[in-house]
Amino acid sequence: xxxxxxxxxxxxxxxxxxxxxxxxxxxxxxxxxxxxxxxxxxxxxxxxxxxxxxxxxxxxxxxxxxxxxxxxxxxxxxxxxxxxxxxxxxxxxxxxxxxxxxxxxxxxxxxxxxxxxxxxxxxxxxxxxxxxxxxxxxxxxxxxxxxxxxxxxxxxxxxxxxxxxxxxxxxxxxxxxxxxxxxxxxxxxxxxxxxxxxx
Ligand code: GRF
Numbered sequence: 081x082x083x084x085x086x087x088x089x090x091x092x093x094x095x096x097x098x099x100x101x102x103x104x105x106x107x108x109x110x111x112x113x114x115x116x117x118x119x120x121x122x123x124x125x126x127x128x129x130x131x132x133x134x135x136x137x138x139x140x141x142x143x144x145x146x147x148x149x150x151x152x153x154x155x156x157x158x159x160x161x162x163x164x165x166x167x168x169x170x171x172x173x174x175x176x177x178x179x180x181x182x183x184x185x186x187x188x189x190x191x192x193x194x195x196x197x198x199x200x201x202x203x204x205x206x207x208x209x210x211x212x213x214x215x216x217x218x219x220x221x222x223x224x225x226x227x228x229x230x231x232x233x234x235x236x237x238x239x240x241x242x243x244x245x246x247x248x249x250x251x252x253x254x255x256x257x258x259x260x261x262x263x264x265x266x267x268x269x270x271x272x273x274x275x276x277x278x279x
Contacts, residue, residue: 081161081162082158082162083109083110083111083160083161084110084111084114084162084164085097085098085113086113086114086164086166087113087114087120087122088115088168089121089122090121091115091122091123091126091166092250092253093187093250094166095125095129096258097258097261102129105262106258106261107266108261110131111131111160112131112133112134112154112155112160113126113132114134115133116135116136116138116169118135118137138170144175145173151176152175152176155179162265163176163219164257172184177221184219185216185229186217186218187214187216187253187256188214188224189201189214189253190204190212190214191211191214192228192231193224193225194209195212200212201245204236205240205245209236211233211234212233212234212245213233213249213252214234214252214256215231216228216229216230216257230260
């Protein structure tokens, strides 16, 4: 199965997915990285991993529809079957949603529906909750809405800082995302149950 990963920033999840695919843990072909931020570190990672990159700035297009149409054209030319969002800081519009209905997934650093949107880790810390986590879900037109596929809990310790919590969450994401994608692409029909243990 051919996958395109969309990222806007560091791309550590993109790298975890690409390495899993290249080492055969994830039975998929990472055909393209789409990056909307020229200069993002995700682009350097793609070059190191020898994965083709489409760097595309929405500012160069008159509308979101035109921007997404350009991306869509590339995805179709590569026979991409699934879109994996990994720190892509933009809502997906109707052009891509309609073309890839039910085939776009996202990872979010909270237990959705709690703390959607930006800075989910900071939101959880500020709220003083004892547990947060990671959620992988199908993408719809909303912000971090859409049916949940898998989630994992992360305990927030009394001494937790932004940095320590971010580290814990990212470590889980990097093993969870490739595993859940493998289940989704090549697993049984049953709902994906990623280990809901405490990390
Ligand atoms: C991840 O924490 C992900 O959950 C969120 O954005 C972050 C992306 O990090 N959607 P990276 O670019 O993969 O390092």
